[in-house]
Amino acid sequence: MQKIGVFVCWCGSNIAATVDVKKVAEVLKAEPGVVISENYQYMCSENGQALIRNAIKEHGLTGVVVCSCSPRMHEATFRKTCESAGLNPYMVEIANIREQCSWIHKDIEEATEKAIILGRSAIAKLKLNAPLTSGESAVVKRALVIGGGIAGIQSALDIAEAGFEVDIVEQSPTIGGNMAKLDKTFPTLDCAACILTPKMVDCAQNEKIDIMTFSEIESVKGFVGNFKVQIRRKARFVDEKKCTGCGECMQKCPSKKGLNDFNMGLNTRPAIYIPFAQAIPNVAIIDPEQCLKIKNGKCGLCAMKCNVNAIDYTQKDEIIEREYGAIVVATGYKPISLENFNEYGYSSYKDVVTSLELERLMNAAGPSDGHLVRPSDHKEPKVITFIQCVGSRDTSGCGKPYCSKICCMYTAKHAMLIREKYPDTEVHVFYIDVRTPGKNYDEFFRRAVEQYGVDYIKGMVGKVYEENGKLMVQGSDLINNEQVVIPSDLVVLAAAIEPNPSVRNIATMVTASIDTNNFLTEAHAKLRPVESPTAGIFLSGVCQGPKDIPETVSQASACAAKVIGLLAKDKLKCNACVSHSDEMLCTGCSVCANVCPYGAITYVDKEFRLGGGKTEVRRVATVNDAVCQGCGACTVACPSGAMDLKGFSNKQIMAEVDAICKR
């Protein structure tokens, strides 16, 4: 006979305000098999847990149902509670009456009825629970960092510092990311290269760090502690080990018309190039679309000039496989495409630029050697107008609904730097709000207005058009309640930022969830901000949400701390809710192995008795408990219904459904 205890949590007023918790406890007490049903203000508190422990001992409970928040939140807590009182931790079921009930209902009667039904369904499932034990698996003591921007660099350095090996996989030919393109950084105005490049060099020199640039993640298999990752090392047509980065090849290359990505396409570069002077690795790369030798076999000048024979026009992509215990996603961001914002004339006028392009125009290593000139005629602009929130906080559908967070500060920075270096330049900024929370941030913005006399205009810009060689910026001034037209020489658009487009693929490969804006979802918005809900996957930098550099670096280090915590363990407790195959039903069709993301399923030929002294050899599936993560893909794919998940059996789920549908 089962003895079930039901524990209904108020969660302060989170549940109790919308659900009559006393009634829920009372009604569930009458369910067959329930011997005790209690309610308490905070079931997860020490007192609440003691209530459960005492009831287990006093009533000899065989199972526990906790009606509380999502199992994501406290299932582990209550399993531990029960285990400490001598009950198998898998004899606990959580009825989620908070996220799936009290938070989404307003009517107390309705919510209470639903809470009772959810409780009943958990009881019905619990009755079919069986005690489970979990195995152990070893941890591969190496981390993979996907993305070599400041986030990936910082995470990798911190993990390596703790003594673990780290690989950085970066899709572009150098690490450094967007930060390497910036001129100065707010709020201290130190130059980005001065603070970033030493870190890049640290990465390159650190024995524990292996940098793979111009590489992409091809596939990810496995699970926390044991990921198997295939990495595509794309052909760069230059032997990375031989190239010394002397740059002779760049000078000789006759095909010089490639757009320089590093300078946001504002100038050109040869077909063989090193992205920028401080690139890591300091190794050339050939653009095969542009290289005359690769395209039509005629040239080969760079190979002739190269003293170390590093050029290899026949180089092919190479796929390598490595094992990791943890994966850090640090894929960063890119500014959005401005094709939806024709009113600002970005595609029509050369002198309408994005903020990231302005960074290059102001950078000493940029296309104009730091001399701020207009892209159209290389003249110094005398009137510069900035437009804020281009595609940010945009609910029209053209842009992004969120605040890109960094634009207010970098625009203040741009305005200030321009006024400092070119005091006779007029600077106007159109803004919706100025958002500058953060240490020394508001002071920084005020300096731009008060000391540097930047003209901030509250209002949106309607359009930018050309008249008499000037870019006419027409917008509204909401403070003075008037329409203004500002004839400008240069217009700078603070384009919204969005996650790097490659993140969707990567998220799918590592089974991490992403939100509607393609930002990776954290395990808990407040309490687990650097972990993905998928065990072993960690989030670093803007891939999780818009951030500036200080925040990114903090998060990257926090992320590293979590990775180190994982890699420091020798063994991980495996998931006990694993799949198993009913050999009497299994036909050995391989469908389950096809869909298993962990490679946990193999097949054996087994002899079965058929009766009458006859036997038959059949191919049947077996599941490796240490590898199975209990995702359940096989159970739904199995046409015979032979695959079933411990702790989530088809019967248990049917029992839950029946309990919900029963009136």
Place this chain on the structure above:
Amino acid sequence: MQKLETLMLEKAKNLLSSGEVSRVLGWKKGELGYDVEPSVFTSAQSLDNFVYNVFCGANLSKYLVQETKKEGKILVFLKPCDSYSFNQLIKEHRINKDKVYTVGVECQGKIDNYKLKENGIEVVESFDEEVDFVTVNGKKFTKGEIVLGKCSVCEKKLLDYDEVISINEKRSPDKDRFEMVKKLESMTADERYAFWKDQLSNCIRCNACRNVCPACTCTKCVFDNDNSGIASKANSDSFEEKMFHIIRAFHVAGRCTDCGECSRVCPQHIPLHLLNRKFIGDINRLYGTYQAGEDTTSKGPLTDYTKQDVDPSDVFGG
């Protein structure tokens, strides 16, 4: 066609007498001309009843699941549509390929006995087949008028076999395979429900569709599994029993080769293949054209993941 039969018979006799195979899986003459049935022949004498003609619609591949568990090798004759089922069964490890000698045979469409009846022919006294025509009891039909639905839309090719017997005569499909699926898709949900309710109300749950289906080779069918937790429950309404067909269509989705056996054997003449063909159409649309059983090794689109796979939002919006 007579010529094909002679060649096949010759092959069967040779392989049996040489000991290369111990059995032959083919078609056996019935009493009434049209009632040809699958049969295993174990001797040269028994091959006297062997037949290959325009009535040999039955798919032989499923029999190999049991036959290849027995001692010795078996010769099987596979029409193009049978061979796709054969490949799919190889892929699912249901047939031991080492125990089969496969011979592909050409096919220009097989007669639908229902269509004969509709044309007033109850007893077949004589028949003669050409590539595009059949003459039964002296009455000449175009193939399009008289062949099985699956044959009207057949684009299947002779696949890779141990050997092929062919006289190189080909017939092209005369109908759009997805015509009826498109018609069903254009209906409102209510109209579609009415269509299937009407059709499936004729079902007598004889299980012939399941038993003949080459994709239904489970050791124990879920519908026969008392331990499934769904057995012996009262129906909530009269349609619930008919969900059998829809569940079955889900079970074979991505694996169904569209061999059309379900509809061919249905004694109630229900167009069951349309359920499967709807899935095939959807798979083609969402993942690119896919023919189950075209090869023996690839993962099907429903059990594989590629970077090009559609997102749910591409299908359902949002």
